[in-house]
Amino acid sequence: MRLDVAEQFDDRFQQREAATVGMWTFLATEVMVFGVLFTAYTVYRAGDPQAFVLGSEHLYESIGAINTAILLISSVTMVLAVAAADAGRRGRTVALLVATALLGTCFLGLKGFEYVLDYREGLVPLFHYRPENGGPHTQLFLAFYFIVTVLHAFHLATGVALVLGFAAAIHHDRSVTPRSNQVQSLGLYWHFVDVVWIFLFPLLYLVK
Amino acid sequence: MQRLRRQTRRDLSIGVALLLLLALTVALAHVLHGAPSLIAGMLIAVAKAGLVAVFFMELIKGSAQVRIFAAASLLWLVIIFSLTLSDYLTRRPEAVAPYRGVATIPAGPIDQTASPTALSPAPSQRAPSTDPAPRRSPPH
Numbered sequence: 001m002r003l004d005v006a007e008q009f010d011d012r013f014q015q016r017e018a019a020t021v022g023m024w025t026f027l028a029t030e031v032m033v034f035g036v037l038f039t040a041y042t043v044y045r046a047g048d049p050q051a052f053v054l055g056s057e058h059l060y061e062s063i064g065a066i067n068t069a070i071l072l073i074s075s076v077t078m079v080l081a082v083a084a085a086d087a088g089r090r091g092r093t094v095a096l097l098v099a100t101a102l103l104g105t106c107f108l109g110l111k112g113f114e115y116v117l118d119y120r121e122g123l124v125p126l127f128h129y130r131p132e133n134g135g136p137h138t139q140l141f142l143a144f145y146f147i148v149t150v151l152h153a154f155h156l157a158t159g160v161a162l163v164l165g166f167a168a169a170i171h172h173d174r175s176v177t178p179r180s181n182q183v184q185s186l187g188l189y190w191h192f193v194d195v196v197w198i199f200l201f202p203l204l205y206l207v208k
Numbered sequence: 209m210q211r212l213r214r215q216t217r218r219d220l221s222i223g224v225a226l227l228l229l230l231a232l233t234v235a236l237a238h239v240l241h242g243a244p245s246l247i248a249g250m251l252i253a254v255a256k257a258g259l260v261a262v263f264f265m266e267l268i269k270g271s272a273q274v275r276i277f278a279a280a281s282l283l284w285l286v287i288i289f290s291l292t293l294s295d296y297l298t299r300r301p302e303a304v305a306p307y308r309g310v311a312t313i314p315a316g317p318i319d320q321t322a323s324p325t326a327l328s329p330a331p332s333q334r335a336p337s338t339d340p341a342p343r344r345s346p347p348h
Contacts, residue, residue, distance in 0.1 A: 032284055035288050039293070069230060072223065072256075080216060083219070202253050
């Protein structure tokens with residue numbers, strides 16, 4: 001089916017380029033949001049490296065590693081979904097989008113389970129925190145851990161909702177080609193969320 | 209069809225490479241400590257992010273315009289980092305960060321055993337802690 005080219009574009013290549021560049025602009029703002037958090041992390045960690053080592057030891061490294069693997073695989077399914085959309089394969093696109101959303105939900109579920117474990121260990125500052133887990137600098141690390149992972153989880157949950165919405169819409173469409181640009185933009189967003197976690201995992205869980 | 213199959217094969221092999229790098233970073237974290245651990249972890253993270261950005265986010269087949277927009281996000285990140293760190297890293301130790309030195313937040317015993325860094329003064333220069341002995345048992 002013909003991909004409709006909107007009036008302001010000369011051809012579908014320019015339309016695709018506009019979608020890509022627009023999404024990258026949004027991702028640049030997101031890079032800055034997480035970037036300042038990483039900057040704060042750098043300042044805090046340089047201020048008291050030992051407290052960060054101590055705080056990192058309290059976290060569940062295996063859960064973090066499994067979650068990282070889940071997100072990496074979800075990026076693979078996402079890029080396969082984008083390729084399928086470009087190739088006009090509607091059923092394959094829907095299946096891969098659903099797989100991506102499923103993996104994202106697994107991540108969120110594991111993260112929630114991990115939060116419960118953290119809370120029970122008394123690792124949440126201000127909420128039944130156990131002082132033997134560490135002094136105020138370690139609490140700074142733990143507070144940072146919760147804030148940045150919750151922010152990341154919000155981004156991931158938004159991504160999961162969008163992916164499911166697109167899967168449903170494409171499932172009911174007669175062809176996937178009109179939406180191929182949208183799927184590609186969504187793919188960029190999903191990969192960005194993955195890249196953020198790629199950096200978060202060693203900085204939070206692997207501080208030795 | 210052939211193109212899709214070739215691209216699928218390529219995407220899957222990059223996925224495998226990403227998972228191998230993950231295994232490597234976890235393995236190295238158990239072997240290395242301190243600064244080498246941080247450097248190795250960050251290098252591997254950059255490699256993984258690079259693979260995702262170049263191949264999955266299609267920077268390799270994007271136009272120059274797309275690549276410039278992607279690079280611009282890195283540029284602003286560099287600006288954020290360099291301006292902020294140029295402040296903190298050039299402060300005199302006594303004047304640094306309100307949580308060090310004359311602290312309003314009392315430091316616990318574990319925090320006081322931290323080794324001196326560029327941002328924290330040596331123990332002899334630090335103001336005496338006003339922290340009462342921390343509670344050992346949970347509040348309830």
